[in-house]
Amino acid sequence: MGTLPDRSLAPTVLFTSVGRRVELLRAFRQAYKTLGFKSRIVAVDIDSLAPALKEADISYIIPRLSAPDFLATLLDICRRDRVRLILPLIDPDIPVLATHQQTIEATGARVAVVSKKASKIADDKWLTTNFFRSLGLDTPRSWLPDQTLCTSLDYPVFIKPRSGSAAKNTFKVHNNDELKFFSRYLPSPIIQEYLPGPEITSDVICDLSGDVLGVASRKRIEVRWGEVAKGVTIHNGAIIEACIKIAKALPAVGPITVQCMMKSGVPHFTEINARLGGGIPLGIAAGVNAPLWLLARLAGIQINIPKVGSYKTGLFMTRFDQSFFLSKEDHASLESCNF
Numbered sequence: 001m002g003t004l005p006d007r008s009l010a011p012t013v014l015f016t017s018v019g020r021r022v023e024l025l026r027a028f029r030q031a032y033k034t035l036g037f038k039s040r041i042v043a044v045d046i047d048s049l050a051p052a053l054k055e056a057d058i059s060y061i062i063p064r065l066s067a068p069d070f071l072a073t074l075l076d077i078c079r080r081d082r083v084r085l086i087l088p089l090i091d092p093d094i095p096v097l098a099t100h101q102q103t104i105e106a107t108g109a110r111v112a113v114v115s116k117k118a119s120k121i122a123d124d125k126w127l128t129t130n131f132f133r134s135l136g137l138d139t140p141r142s143w144l145p146d147q148t149l150c151t152s153l154d155y156p157v158f159i160k161p162r163s164g165s166a167a168k169n170t171f172k173v174h175n176n177d178e179l180k181f182f183s184r185y186l187p188s189p190i191i192q193e194y195l196p197g198p199e200i201t202s203d204v205i206c207d208l209s210g211d212v213l214g215v216a217s218r219k220r221i222e223v224r225w226g227e228v229a230k231g232v233t234i235h236n237g238a239i240i241e242a243c244i245k246i247a248k249a250l251p252a253v254g255p256i257t258v259q260c261m262m263k264s265g266v267p268h269f270t271e272i273n274a275r276l277g278g279g280i281p282l283g284i285a286a287g288v289n290a291p292l293w294l295l296a297r298l299a300g301i302q303i304n305i306p307k308v309g310s311y312k313t314g315l316f317m318t319r320f321d322q323s324f325f326l327s328k329e330d331h332a333s334l335e336s337c338n339f
Contacts, residue, residue, distance in 0.1 A: 010037035011084040011298045014077065014109070016093045018043035018052040022322075023281040024089075024291075025055040031291035035301060042081050044074075048335040054324045061338050065096050071103070078107040085208075085298050086111045087254065088275050091165035095119045110208055110298075112254025114274045121250065122272040125162045125190045132269045135249055137242055140193040140261065140268050145183040148191055153179070156194045161186050165273070168226065195261035195268055200234065202259075203276075203283040204243045205290045206252040207297045214293070215240045216283035216311045227278035233286045233315045239267050240309045246272065255280075255290055279317070287311040 010032060015021065025041055032039040043056035046064050053059040060077055063070045077083065086109050088094050097104065097113045104111050114122065121127045132139045140158075143151060159182045160170040169186055172194060173179050183189060202217040217239050221230040243258050250256070250272070257277035260267040276290065284290060288311050296303045326334070 009299075010040045011295065012040040012042060012081050013085045013087065013295070013298075014042040014044065014081070014083045015052075015056075016044055016074075016086065016088045016097070017090040018045050018056065019047075019050050019089065021052045021089055021278075022055045024276065025052050027281060027284050027289075028291040028295070029055075031289070031295045034292055035295055035299065037295075037299070040081075042077065042083060044077065048331065048337075049326075051324055053334060053337075054326075059334065059337050061335065065092060070096075071100055075104065075107055078104065078109045083107070083109040085109065085294070086113075088113060091123065091273060091275065094274050095123060112208060112294075114250060114253050114256075118250045118252075119274060122256075122274040123163050125160065125164075125271065128270075128272055129190075129192075131249075131272075132246075135242075135245055137245075138263075138266055138268045140195050140263075140270065142193070143191045145189060145191065148179065148183075153191075154193075158192045158194045159183070159186065159189050160192075162188045162190045165226070192270070195263045197261050200236070200239060200260050200262065200267065201228065201231075201257060201277060201279060202239055202243045203280050203288060203290065204247050204252065204256045204258055205283075205288055205293060206247055206254060206256065207294065208253055210248070210251045210253055212244050212247050212252075212308055213305055214283075214288040214290070214308055214311070215243045216286050216288035217243075218279055218282050218286075218317075220279075228282075228317070228319075230318045231279055231282055231316070233282060233311065233313045235309070235311075235313045236267065237309070242267065242269065244308065250274075254294075282315065282317040283311070285317070286313070286315045 029039045041056045042058045044060045044062045062073050098116045098119045101111050121131045129139050129142045157173050199220045205214045218231045218233050220228050255276045257273040259271040260269045
């Protein structure tokens with residue numbers, strides 16, 4: 001890795017909507033240590049009880065995305081803390097950061113976010129499906145509600161919002177009556193062929209130039225609140241090849257997550273999350289060390305990065321809850337971290 005850098009020059013990384021992502025921040029803290037830096041992690045959230053705020057070096061409570069002072073607050077934080085990199089952690093942040101990317105980057109911070117056009121492709125599941133098809137990739141058969149009126153469906157099918165995240169408001173539909181109900185219940189839904197699975201999620205680690213540094217695929221064994229609770233790394237050459245194709249065509253800027261469902265041994269691609277996925281700690285443990293690679297690129301430090309597709313397979317992850325305990329004074333201190 002060469003001579004260790006000046007610790008005083010540690011690049012500052014800011015995470016938006018940091019929520020429960022304690023493991024991720026700890027992985028970045030370890031990456032700072034490996035590179036010889038003192039960590040400079042800034043975390044922001046709208047909730048003073050977001051657990052990962054306790055793991056950051058600097059924490060702020062900021063306005064909601066929809067608030068008129070959201071952007072001004074983010075810009076002030078970037079200037080005050082000399083932020084070098086911004087990593088979004090939930091899907092709704094992505095189009096907002098993409099829309100204001102030029103303004104944000106005028107502060108000196110780089111935003112690991114795809115373009116506005118690409119953010120729309122990732123956000124809208126119908127556009128995502130058509131994007132996959134344009135690349136020659138298999139996808140589940142898909143319909144919009146009005147298209148099902150003249151289509152004979154093989155039940156069950158799957159219905160979900162065209163724009164959504166964390167598996168919220170997704171339902172298995174067994175008959176016409178259920179389909180009519182959920183088509184009215186969900187705003188702007190997409191209906192898709194119900195695939196047997198398993199579901200495979202791939203962490204696709206790209207740098208800010210869009211170069212693919214690594215891909216790690218993991219089978220979801222158990223999901224809680226839309227995030228993997230138990231999983232195992234697998235290797236499928238077709239999935240890795242497709243992920244590289246997707247990242248280049250999008251094009252990706254920074255890490256993305258690609259999801260697919262297996263059917264008769266063939267991956268059928270379903271979603272793109274243009275951010276670090278919730279299950280990334282498993283990929284990191286398997287050898288796709290996104291925090292280390294991203295920090296090294298940001299700091300201009302040469303490190304050895306394994307060949308794409310090189311990681312430990314058969315590595316299981318099983319998660320458990322851990323708690324932070326805050327006194328009234330601790331909580332008041334966090335609540336006062338408004339910028």
